Amino acid sequence: MTASTAQSEPTYRVLEFSQLDGWVSDDHSSAFRTFLNTCADMKDPDWSSLCAVAQTEARLQTSARSFFELFFRPVLIEDGAPGLFTGYFEPELEGSLTPSSRYRFPVYRMPPEARTNQPWFSRSEIEANGVMSGRGLEIAWVDDPVELFFLQIQGSGRIKLSNGRSIRVGYAGANGHEYRSIGAELIRRGTFASHQVSAEVIKNWVRRNPEEGLDLLxxxxxxxxxxxxxxxxxxxGPLGAMNRSVTDLRTIAVDPAFTPLGAPVWIEKDGENPMRRLMIAQDTGSAIKGAQRADIFFGTGDAAGRAAGRLKDPGRMVVLLPIQRAYAMAATDIPE
Structure with missing residues (x-):
């Protein structure tokens, strides 16, 4: 969803579990385990009470589906924008702890002045003026500038070293400049039509056109x-916005202005490969804005990246909220 998408004041409608398409067929135990991974970090009293109950239920091996149906109510939150699901993943790059003719592209720590002077130098300025050189800010060096660019878009990833060990890197900050989509720029230039653009298409084009490609980045x-x-x-999995590991195909990134971090969310994703699944909202993203907007975490590596990069599907998401909170929010929609 772009910033120009019209939005209205959010509405809240309590649903029955019978109104959730495919609810009875899901693996609720998998979602329950993912919920337990972050619920202890939810500080509001109703959520912390439910987390304590969940921890007890886990020890007693109570039915996960019964837990969700007994203590939650599904709430459809809408803001006038259509539902949209995209995907994200954790990239895995080839790299080294020392530079070489193969490993020439550094993965940088954040310099202290970039935190206090915002916006700082732009991408092209950082790459051209040598401001990062000789300061020991390199975490590692990788062999592919295109994969490094997409690592920056994803915000976290693994770097596989030649000795078989891997290091994981996470988001530390940015230079304060607004993100511009290079896919949108390729469409603007007439290089591709909108339906042709994906992460893999962009990567392949940059590699086939090295000089123009670096200029595009x-x-x-x-x-x-x-x-x-x-x-x-x-x-x-990598750390999400709650500073806990996210889970393949059970974690989604959401807009916390509408969906509490840590909340269970039922998704009904349509498109080529429909998905009906209980997810946990454990992450956020700069492009994830709106009540019906979510990014599905697909896992680590190339296969996960291909699956995530193809995803751009309609559907709806329904947030599971503690019972009193659900009815209190829905009551705000009752006209006077």
Whole structure:
């Protein structure tokens, strides 16, 4: 959804679980385990009480579906914009802790002055003026500037070293410039039609056109800096906005102005591969704005990236809220 999409005041409508398409067929236990991963970080009393109940239910091995149906009510929150689902993933790059003829492109920590002087230098200025050189700000070096660019878009990823070890990096901050879509720029130039553009198409075009490609990447003045987060075990997902590992195909990024972080969310994604699944809102994203907007986490690596990059589907999302909160919010929509 773009900033120009018209939005109205949000409305709240309590639904029955029978109105959720495919509800009874989902693996509620998987969603329940994902909910437990972050619910202890939810500080509002109604959420913390439910988390304590969930932890008890987990020890007693109570039915996960019964837990959600007993303590929550589905709430459809709408703001006038249509539902839209996209995907995101954790990239995996080839890299080294030392530079070489192959590994020439640095992954940078954030310089202190970039935090206090916003906006700081643009992408093209950072790459041209040597402001980062000789300061020991490199976390690692990678072999592909295109993959590094998309690592910055995703905000986190893994760097696979030649000795078989991997390090994980996460978002540390940015230079304060507004993000510009290079896909939209290719459409504006007439290089591709809108239905042709995907992450893979963009990557392939940049590699086939190296000089024009690097110039295209610099069309986006935003530049992201990283921090090492290798304390997160390799078998777990990257850290989301709640500073906990996210879960493949159970975590979504949402707009916290409408959906509380940590809340269960039922999604009914249409399109080529329909999805009916209970997700947990554990992440956010700069492009995720609106009550009916979500980004689905697909996992780590190339296959996850291809699946995430193809996704742009309609549908609806329904937030599961504690019962009293659900009815209180719906009551605000009752006309006087």
């Amino acid at each position: 610099r069309h986006n003045p935003s530049f992201v800096f990283f921090r090492e987060v290798s304390h997160v075990p390799a078998e777990k």
